[in-house]
Amino acid sequence: MADGRTDTGSGEDLQIQVSRCLRMRFSESSCRQCVDICPHEAVTLDGGLSLNPDQCHGCLLCTSVCPAGALEHGSDFAACLAQLSRVPEPLLGCIRTKENSNAAVACLGGLSEEHLLVLCLSLPDVLTLNLSDCADCTNNAMINHLRQRVSTLSEAGLLSGGCRMLLTESASELRFQGEAFDRRNFFKSLRSSLFQGVAAILSTTCEQTEQRSEYARKYLPVRRVLLNKNRSELPQELAVPAMKQFDSIISFGECCTRCQGCVAICPTGALKSGLPDAPPGFDQLLCTGCGVCTEFCLDGAVRLSRFLD
Template structure:
């Protein structure tokens, strides 16, 4: 396994929670996003979500499309973001480019639109995505997807002129320099690193690549948490654009029987109920637009609209 990780990532770079999968929660769900996007045929949905460790190359494309957090990255993106922010013109790479990148993820294919948005509005100057070794990598189909995501962010008016993200596809385009600090900053960084490394060691001993959530448990996917954290720092104008691009609104028509089934099956807690004689209340910030509530509604009384809503939180 160690040798394969020098070539690409692996299944170990995934946190798989089959109990979160929409097909596990509702067998008639039409969701096949992870299966359709996997370039290696490593995802199986027969009898439940599973990842073939021999076929998985850790491209993390599945983590960027799963709307309910059944497949997520095992690495700490917040820690990576913190490392990048210490360098004027940082380079973000993968496990293959660790020696010439200021921050790394297992594979850049795991950078969703939410990740790219966070990078745009956290960093300043120029951020380079190190694709110099992607040409001969089995995960290179992710490059097209990554470009599409960055284009989508730009077209939605969500890219920040303070941080320009560019792609470097050859070694000549990489201008790597390590973090430079003065004496006081050095000791401060050293102290912080000790605590961070200790936290990583402690979390690593308890973290598993396979985990399970109780059916009734509600949990917000990491990508949605990242999005909500990012939007809290932005202007109202950008928040409105984020709503239009990322958010949805759930509403009910007159055929709703108040059965509350949609609230029970919602994996994130976006639909909540306290009274049985009215439809559930909707929290826009907790909705990932997975559509499971609409698929599950036996009365066809539930509607999901994309974009901003008059009563949406924000």
């Protein structure tokens, strides 16, 4: 840039798997979440999922909503979390604020509710999201989305079981400290479970990378894998709120013919072939609520609902 400041990211920060898009699995899928959230009209679905690189500024908002993992971050979230773990009150920034942050992702717009919950659970004390350079950024539409996500999690009570999460737009309010701060004592004070969580996430990223090389394999978006791997870290009283926030339920009506079509169309493996005269089995942890099974069933036998306690 002319003023010497780092610009925003780009479409290179996105990993696109066109074959994962629900529109590719089922031409009558009504999913258009990526298009609806993109502030730059960079994503199109006419003729299949595609990204206009001239219009994409790498805000990563689309990755935070795609229920099929067709759009994912290029950011290494595991490395980011490990870096944040090295200071007591870390700052998480973006490509524009990385010099004044303990770790950075391409754009904070890619932090889904699941990412935010995992950050909250994994870190002690306080995590500050560094928004100090966001107001005049071309990706500033993400600020409201990020605030809404934090607010949603907070209202669901899900941010009460981990670190305090602050969103700061004022540079003067940021307290940036390097990694060397009393590191030995800090490490001693951490619960070992936090490090286990980080290790689980590191292994998650490896598994996902391996799985993505297989064209037809069923798998979850990374943010859902992160959530599932960290459910054991949730305090008991937050387990049900987490299910209400993130989980769906599939049930089958009397008209189900046991054709198993929904099993085939499900991108995540949440539906499994059952006994010959029984409806498919359902794994709640693997369902992203994408709804393509309900749209695909000609008999209208598949019902999708939110988890209710």
